[in-house]
């Protein structure tokens with residue numbers, strides 16, 4: 001059974017070609033979990049059930065690397081790449097031929113993973129290059145890192161990355177929870193891997209691309225190319241767009257090709273890494289104190305352009321938050337026309353010192369929304385941004401609560417808020433209503449057919465078919481997708497409701513603790529705080545949400561529409577400490593803090 005699950009893990013996480021649905025996969029894992037519960041003596045560290053993460057730790061343990069994890073020298077243009085090639089030829093024997101293994105340079109965080117007796121034994125971040133941090137429980141939650149391999153002892157080095165879609169979703173989730181956005185996929189990868197609580201890593205969709213195969217700190221194969229093929233054979237994810245280049249001209253062509261095609265990739269890349277293919281030649285070339293002489297990173301130029309801020313407007317989000325947006329004189333940034341850039345909030349405007357009329361530097365990275373990097377030149381006539389007193393969409397009052405970065409439209413019936421709520425509700429990973437995108441949501445709200453999320457469930461196929469760009473066929477599909485969303489589990493529904501600070505993760509904890517939407521809706525702030533990770537701020541927000549009559553009506557209508565309100569409760573061994581919250585500080589004479597935490601939790605405390 002474990003082999004079968006491993007096979008599906010490999011198909012899904014490494015080959016991106018699943019053969020079964022997520023639900024079928026979950027069923028297999030649950031069955032294995034039940035078997036292991038009945039026979040705990042059969043649990044092994046490489047069982048697919050052991051990816052869950054486990055309890056948080058108190059700190060990271062430092063680990064020395066088997067050989068230094070150094071950085072690479074950069075080439076910033078074609079000329080510098082050809083200089084590098086000339087240097088290499090000067091160092092090798094006269095006329096000696098060599099090839100380049102060219103790989104895409106993924107923008108992530110490097111990680112060394114050690115296998116002993118064929119089982120994942122330790123994962124270590126790069127750190128300062130000679131010593132890194134042990135993040136083994138975190139790394140185990142990454143599906144594309146095999147828990148076991150068909151080899152006794154080896155070390156794999158590679159890059160932990162976020163794909164663009166997961167990165168965007170993570171930032172949206174953080175918006176919901178009013179947490180600061182991650183600036184780029186690399187920061188997000190670091191912030192997800194270097195955390196003491198591995199369940200956080202597990203909740204993020206990280207991936208691992210491998211590029212080095214070592215034995216005792218030295219290359220395991222005679223060439224880089226063979227190593228990449230061996231890694232793939234061992235079940236690791238290896239970038240499929242690698243190329244063996246016979247000379248620098250081929251390498252330059254590869255760099256140009258991927259600079260032009262980088263937006264087509266699901267991952268953010270910031271360049272190309274070229275390595276002299278043969279290890280024997282690599283060792284003759286050797287290393288400087290900082291980097292190998294046998295490899296170079298060709299860095300793509302940043303996609304930045306200067307343009308004029310014609311105006312600063314506002315956009316109304318689903319929580320009513322008003323986001324200032326820079327309206328730009330349209331400019332081509334690396335092949336894409338950019339005419340708007342989000343400014344996030346008033347604090348960000350202050351930080352940038354930006355006003356309408358200024359010339360700014362805008363940057364685009366992959367799918368990520370363009371951002372203003374800085375003001376290049378202040379306009380001769382500039383106009384400071386003033387947050388409007390009334391919502392530009394509905395005229396409702398705008399309020400900025402104390403201690404909050406965002407100003408909000410307080411009209412809960414604001415059509416702009418409703419449109420955004422529908423989009424969030426229908427989003428992938430929330431209620432998964434495929435086909436319900438921006439164009440349709442706008443029409444449904446503008447036509448008056450949908451005045452609340454609950455109205456989605458009473459739409460007929462005919463009503464949907466009357467919308468623009470909707471044939472009978474697509475209308476039937478959307479109708480079926482709306483219908484199917486009634487089955488989404490409670491944590492997703494909780495996320496979908498758009499309660500401030502309640503995203504997917506908090507939704508899961510609430511469902512696990514209360515098991516039922518009605519119990520959450522009627523719980524007091526103190527009772528809510530008994531759920532994992534729910535503090536006073538989140539509890540207050542949930543209470544506030546369910547106290548609003550409008551939201552209570554929404555819940556009643558969703559009940560009538562038979563959405564999923566119940567959830568399988570996690571079993572507790574005892575509840576002697578239920579409802580009590582403990583703070584552990586300092587040194588405990590007989591227990592570690594982790595042990596004490598575990599015992600409190602086992603007894604139902606928090």
Ligand code: IVH
Nearest residue numbers: 070071072103104105106110159211273297
């Ligand atoms: S080789 C000594 N290969 O880029 C060899 N690095 O600027 C160093 N990176 O620290 C690594 N993709 O985090 C290598 N295919 C690739 C890579 C890659 C991304 C990162 C890695 C490294 C940094 C060097």
